[in-house]
Amino acid sequence: MTDSMQASTSAVDPADFFAAPVDPGSRDRLAATGLDYRVVDHDGSDFAAWLGVVGRGFLGEERTDTQVAAIRERSAHRRSTGVYDSTAPMADAPVATIASWIADLTVPGGAVIPSCAISAVTVSPTHRRRGIARAMLEGELAAAAAAGAPMAMLTVSESTLYGRYGFAPAALSAEWRIDVKRASWIGPIPDGRVDFVTREQARELLGTIHDRRRLSTAGEIPMQPGGWDGYTGTRPDAEKAGSKRAVRYADADGEVRGVAVYTVTENHDDFTKASVHVGYLLAETDDAYAALWRFFVELDLVAEVRAGELSVDEPLRWMLSDQRAATVTVMDHQYVRILDVKAALEARTFGAAGEFVLDVADPLGHTTGRWLLRVDGEGRGTVSRADDDAPAWAVPIALGIAELSAAYLGGVSIATLAAAGRVKTTDAAAAARTFGWHTAPRLSFWY
């Protein structure tokens, strides 16, 4: 446990998970093939080799000692695990890696649930396609379930990898390209003011405002230590830090309600057609949102504004005179995987009352079974095992845990999943009303 590890709001203690041994089932499976699956001592000499293998797995360059020291410091909350092959010439370097930690996931209604975030999954090309990744993923999920985490989550390099373990994309993300010569601003013009701030000031504002803002958007999680430094270029080893600019919005009372960081790429062929990349725009009020986006849409000498990891339902669309000035590309982004149906469903708020019998199929067995979900008029759900005397009027829904996870944050309608043949139910409209949510889920960064 380190200072950077924040206390969770729920019963799962991140420190207990951090200190937990690897799952014995996966350890034994890998041991039977001569491999050693073990947690890496974060402060020990193994960590640098582990990190080097992660970098190589994602096709990166070797890191310098300074970079390793910086990453070691900011990743102290992550449980790093490796698979070792003692017969390999570099036996102190793992042949596979995975990292995980407990983080609060915001769910519809504004509650948070402790979820096992998984990252840094790599298997060396020399050891691929012999089941090592499967053993690690099953092991992490078993360890998370044993620690009491009702959910696991990840962002992915390839969208084909994780459905087999019960994950599904539950919050999509949108990348925007705006032809700002074509779009003019028709949104509100708030009373407050936009001002430039230093990168250090922007980093502080991002941290403070995101900690409040994330609680109103399902799908968000806390930024990891050092994460905002990445956006603002304030890491000691940051490349091209000077290219980052930052502005903030303060309302008419002087309260700072938003901040944005961006970079500009000049166009040497045409000085009036620079492009701007909005690295992160964070607004906790509608006014801050409008003022900051207006700042970008109305920049002089700029032809294109780009931004990624936005919501699939941005108010910005309705603030542009010409909606076709924006090209929006939607992609899968935040994947979640329910590990505990009762804890997960009882944590969220639902869109409408109803009673359902969920017949859940789970390839790993964590959630398999029939579950009775009763949602009251306030959108609060209670879940129990559905035995044979479940009320006759309860709507049956048969689905896999990946489909339940996909619908959990309200990002896809059960009716859509039914139309896609992914869910079977007698009343897709009722299920869609109950599982729906009024705001699209969003995760605003990668982890």
Ligand SMILES: CC(=O)SCCNC(=O)CCNC(=O)[C@H](O)C(C)(C)COP(=O)(O)OP(=O)(O)OC[C@H]1O[C@@H](n2cnc3c(N)ncnc32)[C@H](O)[C@@H]1OP(=O)(O)O
């Ligand atoms: C959360 C994250 O960190 S996302 C990052 C994922 N990592 C990367 O993209 C780095 C580069 N890739 C790799 O390191 C490896 O190829 C990995 C981790 C993707 C796969 O590791 P392997 O040990 O080869 O996988 P393993 O043999 O356990 O295969 C597990 C299953 O995934 C499937 N699979 C493996 N790689 C891929 C792939 N690239 N695309 C689609 N399916 C795949 C296998 O067919 C197998 O399916 P099955 O068990 O249902 O029959």
